[in-house]
Amino acid sequence: MDEPNRPPRRQAIRQANEALILSAAEKVFAEAGFGGATMQVIADLAGLPKANLHYYFPTKESLYRSVVKTIFHIWLEAAETFDAAPGPAxxxxxxxxxxxxxxxxxxxxxxxxxxxVMHGAPVIQDYLETTLRDWTEGRARVIRRWIAEGKMAPVDPYHLLxxxxxxxxxYADFSHQxxxxxxxPLSDADWQAAKASVKGIVLRGIGVV
Structure with a gap:
């Protein structure tokens, strides 16, 4: 009776465990760096046996790259607004x-x-030279198009990015400061005010508002 449900259940368990591991790894790598982090500390923070970490992520480097890839893809999703937007505003x-x-x-x-990156990207340099470079060039083309259409001031797309x-x-990297x-900590109202301020400064600076 339960047999058809086993694969989805196993998949759900796998996803939950990976999410726990990645969340713990983010915190440990952020505080200790790649060199100072250990799989045991990450396992302890995730509340899982160390063997589970090695099952999902065979090496510390593979886990580290997954953490980096995760935040980068979250940033990529945020940039989808570029492609669909009618203009810079x-x-x-x-x-x-x-x-x-x-x-x-x-x-x-x-x-x-x-x-x-501040340490010279010893683990993810290949990622910078491929995925990040391609993404940046694509967004620069969009900005150049907006400039050519007279929708914003002529600025260097790369320096704007x-x-x-x-x-x-x-706001993340220097949150303590x-x-x-x-x-x-910033309240909900503080975050809304910060976003409005940053948008106003940037958009005025590129001649949009």
Missing amino acids: EGIGAYIDAKMDISRRHPHGSKVWATE YMLWATTQH IETLNGG
């Missing part, structure tokens, strides 16, 4: 909103990425 405005929300929900993943990344990810200056 909608596209860049929605991108800023999405990136700020990600910094709020996934601060550890952002910190893992930042630390990796670098600025957007630095600004939105700052922001919370200290803010007198505590």
Whole structure:
């Protein structure tokens, strides 16, 4: 009777365990870096036997790359607004909103990425040279099109993207600094005000509003 349900149930268990492991790994890698993190500490934080980690992720590097890939693909989804938007006000405005929300929900993943890149990307350099480069060139083409159509000021697309990344990810990577200056974690109202401020500054700077 239960036989037809076994594969979906096993799949659900696998997905739940992988989610637990990735969440724990994000935190440990963010705090200890790749070199300082251990599979045992990650397993303990996830509440799973160490053997389970090696079943889903055979090596620490494979787990680390999965953490990096996860945050990057979340960022990629946030950028889908570029392709569908009629112009920079909608596209860049929605991108800023999405990136700020990600910094709020996934601060550890952002910190893992930042630390990796600051150390010369020893584990994910291939990812930067392929997936990230292709994505960046694609978004730069969209920005150039908006410029050619007279929808925004002529700015360097790459430096605009670098600025957007630095600004939105700052709220994750330097969250402790922001919370200290803010007198505590940002409230819902604080996050809405921050998003509105960042969008206003950027969109005015590129001549959109």
